Amino acid sequence: MEFCRKQVKSDCEELLSRFQRTESVRFEIFSKIWREMKFSHIFYGTMTHEKRHFSRLVLDTACVFFLPPFNFQIRVGGLYLLYSLYRSQTASPLQQIRLALKDWEDVQKFEKDAVDAQHLDAVYILRQLMCIKAFHFTAMPSLLTFNKKRKVERSALCEKFVERTSRPQELINIELLEELSNVHKLYENLKNSVFATAEQAHPDPSLNLIQKDFVPEIRGTVVDFYKWQQMTDCAGDGEAEDAGEGMSSQQECSGRAERLASIKSKAYGQAAEAPKSRRHRQVEIDFSNNAGQSHMSGSVRMSRPSLKARTSDSVDISGDTWKDATTPTLISRLTTLNSASDEKPKQYKRFKW
Amino acid sequence: MKKKKCRQKLITHEPPRITYFVGGNMAANTSKDVNTNIPDYEYTDVNTKLFHIGSFRSEWLKRLKPSSYSFQAEDEEAFEANFAKELGVDPEIMTKVKSVCSLESLRCHPEDQQPDPEVVPPDSTLKTLVQRKKRQDHRASLKISKNRHDLYADELDRMTVGRKAESVADMVPEGEVILTINVYYPAVFDKFNYIRPHVTLVMTGSHSLAELRDAICCVSDLQVCGEFSNTPDIAPDFISKDHFKSAFFYFEGVFYNDMRFPECQDISMTIIEWAKARNFPPYSQAKMEDTRFIDLKIKVGFPYLYCHQGDCEHLVIFTDIRLVHKNDCMDKKLYPLLIHKHRVTTQKCAVCHVYIGRWITKNDQFAPSNPCLFCDKCFRMLHYDAKGNKLGDFLAYPYVDRGAFN
Ligand SMILES: [Zn+2]
Ligand SMILES: [Zn+2]
Numbered sequence: 001m002e003f004c005r006k007q008v009k010s011d012c013e014e015l016l017s018r019f020q021r022t023e024s025v026r027f028e029i030f031s032k033i034w035r036e037m038k039f040s041h042i043f044y045g046t047m048t049h050e051k052r053h054f055s056r057l058v059l060d061t062a063c064v065f066f067l068p069p070f071n072f073q074i075r076v077g078g079l080y081l082l083y084s085l086y087r088s089q090t091a092s093p094l095q096q097i098r099l100a101l102k103d104w105e106d107v108q109k110f111e112k113d114a115v116d117a118q119h120l121d122a123v124y125i126l127r128q129l130m131c132i133k134a135f136h137f138t139a140m141p142s143l144l145t146f147n148k149k150r151k152v153e154r155s156a157l158c159e160k161f162v163e164r165t166s167r168p169q170e171l172i173n174i175e176l177l178e179e180l181s182n183v184h185k186l187y188e189n190l191k192n193s194v195f196a197t198a199e200q201a202h203p204d205p206s207l208n209l210i211q212k213d214f215v216p217e218i219r220g221t222v223v224d225f226y227k228w229q230q231m232t233d234c235a236g237d238g239e240a241e242d243a244g245e246g247m248s249s250q251q252e253c254s255g256r257a258e259r260l261a262s263i264k265s266k267a268y269g270q271a272a273e274a275p276k277s278r279r280h281r282q283v284e285i286d287f288s289n290n291a292g293q294s295h296m297s298g299s300v301r302m303s304r305p306s307l308k309a310r311t312s313d314s315v316d317i318s319g320d321t322w323k324d325a326t327t328p329t330l331i332s333r334l335t336t337l338n339s340a341s342d343e344k345p346k347q348y349k350r351f352k353w
Numbered sequence: 354m355k356k357k358k359c360r361q362k363l364i365t366h367e368p369p370r371i372t373y374f375v376g377g378n379m380a381a382n383t384s385k386d387v388n389t390n391i392p393d394y395e396y397t398d399v400n401t402k403l404f405h406i407g408s409f410r411s412e413w414l415k416r417l418k419p420s421s422y423s424f425q426a427e428d429e430e431a432f433e434a435n436f437a438k439e440l441g442v443d444p445e446i447m448t449k450v451k452s453v454c455s456l457e458s459l460r461c462h463p464e465d466q467q468p469d470p471e472v473v474p475p476d477s478t479l480k481t482l483v484q485r486k487k488r489q490d491h492r493a494s495l496k497i498s499k500n501r502h503d504l505y506a507d508e509l510d511r512m513t514v515g516r517k518a519e520s521v522a523d524m525v526p527e528g529e530v531i532l533t534i535n536v537y538y539p540a541v542f543d544k545f546n547y548i549r550p551h552v553t554l555v556m557t558g559s560h561s562l563a564e565l566r567d568a569i570c571c572v573s574d575l576q577v578c579g580e581f582s583n584t585p586d587i588a589p590d591f592i593s594k595d596h597f598k599s600a601f602f603y604f605e606g607v608f609y610n611d612m613r614f615p616e617c618q619d620i621s622m623t624i625i626e627w628a629k630a631r632n633f634p635p636y637s638q639a640k641m642e643d644t645r646f647i648d649l650k651i652k653v654g655f656p657y658l659y660c661h662q663g664d665c666e667h668l669v670i671f672t673d674i675r676l677v678h679k680n681d682c683m684d685k686k687l688y689p690l691l692i693h694k695h696r697v698t699t700q701k702c703a704v705c706h707v708y709i710g711r712w713i714t715k716n717d718q719f720a721p722s723n724p725c726l727f728c729d730k731c732f733r734m735l736h737y738d739a740k741g742n743k744l745g746d747f748l749a750y751p752y753v754d755r756g757a758f759n
Contacts, residue, residue, distance in 0.1 A: 003484075003488075004481055004484055004485070007479075007480040007481040007483075007484050008481050010480050011479045011480050011481050025451075027453055027454055027458070028453050028458070030456040031453075031459055034459055034461070035458075035459070035460070037478065037479065038436060038461040038462075038474070038477060038479070039461065039479070040459060040460070040461045040472045041461060041468075041477055041479065042479055042481050043470065044468065044469075044470045044471070044472065044473060044474055044482070045470075045471060045472050045473030045474070045482070045485055045486075045489065046485070047362050078638060083454075084459050087456055087459065088459060090470055093514045093515070094680070096678060096680070098675075100392070101391050101392060101412060101413055101416075102392065102410065104416055104627050115440065116597075118440070120440060120442060120446070120450050120453055121453055123436075123440065124436060124450050124451075124454055125454055126456065127432070127436060128432075130421055131427045131429075131432045132426075133421075133426070133427075133429075133678065135421075136419065136675050136676070136678055137413050137421075137422065137675055137676040138673065138674070138675035139392040139396075139404075139653050139673065139674040139675060140392055140401060140653055140654075140673075141411060142398075143533065143672040143673045144398070144399065144400055144401065144653050144654025144670075144672055144673075145535060145654060145670055146399055146400055146654050146655060146656050146670055147398065147399060219735055240633065241435075246406050258602065275669050351554050
C-alpha cells in the first residue's frame, strides 16, 4: 500500500487547501468541495484484498490534519475529512480511526473550542463519530514495526496549514525579560559582593560565564525572528492568513513601510500574541453574541508566582543588593507597548441559518 | 564567613531554580512528560518509550466515557437529544444540522447513477486514482491473476470479526487491551531482500506469555533429529518440541522462561551468568506462564527476542496496543488470533512434484540426486516393499519444510 501514500496525502492536501481558501469551517462548504472533487471515488477500484489496507492508509493520512500543529480551520477540515472518509470507505469490516492517548488532550481542547464558538456542525460530527464507535483508542497513531528508514524522506508538512509559530514570542515576553534582567542583575551583584572583600575592584574575569548584555541580546534575536516571520508571511501574498479559531491578527499586511513602522512602534506585537489557549477566548469576548456567557475562566498562567517573587524567597542576600534588583528595569520600558493593537483578530462565522 | 554561606546557599538552590526557569513557560509540556504511561515516541515513527500496559489502559479508561468504549451501540435518538440539550439547540436547527451533516451530502453522483465501486473511475483528477488506473492497466497487460494466498489472507480475520462468545465467561470484557504482535522468522535467505517473513498475532491483555509461545509455530519445533531409514514409522514421535521444551522471551532486561513442564530448564541462566561476569547491567528472570501482558512494561515498535530449541531466535515486536472495539473478536477462546502469515515457497517432492517434501535421503540408489527430497507417499513406495521392509541402501532423515504451515 505504501506506493500510494504520497498520492493520497496530496489529494487530501488539495481538498483542504480548497477548503482553506473559502475561509469557512462549515461542513456544508466542505461537502461541496468533496462532491466537486468526487472524493468518495478515492475508494473505487481497489482490489478486494487491498481494501482494508487502503482504508487504513487513507484514515491514517487524514487523521494527521485533525491534530496540531495545524491551525483550527485545517483541523476542522481534517475532522470533516475523517468523517467523510470513514463513512465512504468500502472496506469490510470498517477500519477505525486511530486516536492515540497522547493526542486525546488536543482533541478535547479542540472540542471545547468548537463548542465555545458554537460550531455546531463540527461538534456534531465529532460526537457522531464517537457515537458510532469510529475510533480505536490506541497507544500510537500508527502501527510501529521498527521501520528505520534508509533514507529519511521528508514528509513535508503543508506549511500554509500550520499554525504560525509564536513560541519564541510567547516565551520571551515582557514578564520573562524583566525577570531575566532581574536575575542577571542579581547575579552580577552577587559576584561583586563576593569579591568586595578580596580587595578587587572587579570580579575575577573567569567568572564572566554569561554574556554581559545577554538580555537585550535575546530580545533582539526574537525581534529579528518576528520581523522575518512578518516578511515571509507577506511574501506568500497574505495566504497565511489563518490561525487558530478566531485569532491571530498580525498577518494583515497592507504594505511594507507601514509594517516596519508598526514593528518599530510596538516592539514585537506582544499584545497580539496572547497565549494560544487564551487567544481564542479573547476573541469570543469581543465578538460573542450571547453576551451573557463569558468563557473567561481564571488564567492558569498567572497563578504561579513570578520568578522574581520566587527568587526573593529563595535567595538569602544581605545588604542593599536586593534593593537594586527590585526597581523597574530598562527592559520593561523597552518592551511595553506604546499603543494597543489596532488589528482585528480573525474569526470564523458561526453556525447560522 | 557570612558571604561564603550565602554563596553556598545560592548554589544549593540553583538547580531546581534553573529547571523551573526553563520549564516555566512550557508547563503544558512538562505536565505531559511527567506521566510516563502516556506512550510517546522514543524515535519518531520507529518505536515508543517504555510504558506499562496496564497503566496505559487505565489512563484511557480514566479519560473516556464508558459509552465510548462500550460494545453497545449508542441510541441515535438519545444521542441527538443529548446534543441538542447540551449545546442549547432548538429542534428546528437540530434538523438542519442533521441534514447538513448527513451522508447524502457526501454523494458524488446522482442517486440513480451509482457508478461501479469496483471500477477505477477513468477521468478522475485525484492523484490516487490516476495512479491506480495506471497500475490497473499495467497489471491487466501482464495478465496477473490473483494469487490464492492473497484471497486467503483477506479471509484470515474476517471470520472472527465481532464474533460473540457462547458463554458470558468467555467474552472479552469491555475496556480490555488488545495487542498486535509480530513474530519474525530467522532469515535464511540466499539473497538479501527487504521482506521479513513473520506472523501477526492478536492477543488480549489478560493472556500470558506462555499463550503467546504456544501460538508461535516454528519449524524448528517440529524438526526430527536422526536417521530413521529402518524405522520410518516411529520418526514423528521424536518431535523436538516434545523433547526440548525450554524457551524464553526477553523484554526489557527480563528473561521470561517457560517453566510449565518438569523438563523445562531455565535456559536464560547461561546468558545471565555470562553477562554478570562481564559487568553488564543486571538481568532478571520471571516465569512466562505467570506473566500477563497487562503487567508488562514495554516499548511499542521495539524488537524483542523469543528463543527456543536452544538457538532458534525470533524477533518479537508489539506493533500496536489499544482498547478492544466492538468489531473485535469477542470470544476469548478464539485467541490468539492469527491475522497474518508469511508464505514461503515450499520444496516439493522430487518424484511427484505435487506434495511438500517430508524426507531427505542420502546415498540413495533410487534417487535422481544426492541428497534428495521425497513426499511421504513417494518415499515409502520407492524405498519399502508392501510389508514395509527397507529396500536397498540409503539414509533417510525426516524433513520439515518451512512452508509446511501455509
Ligand atoms: Zn524458531
Ligand atoms: Zn511425491
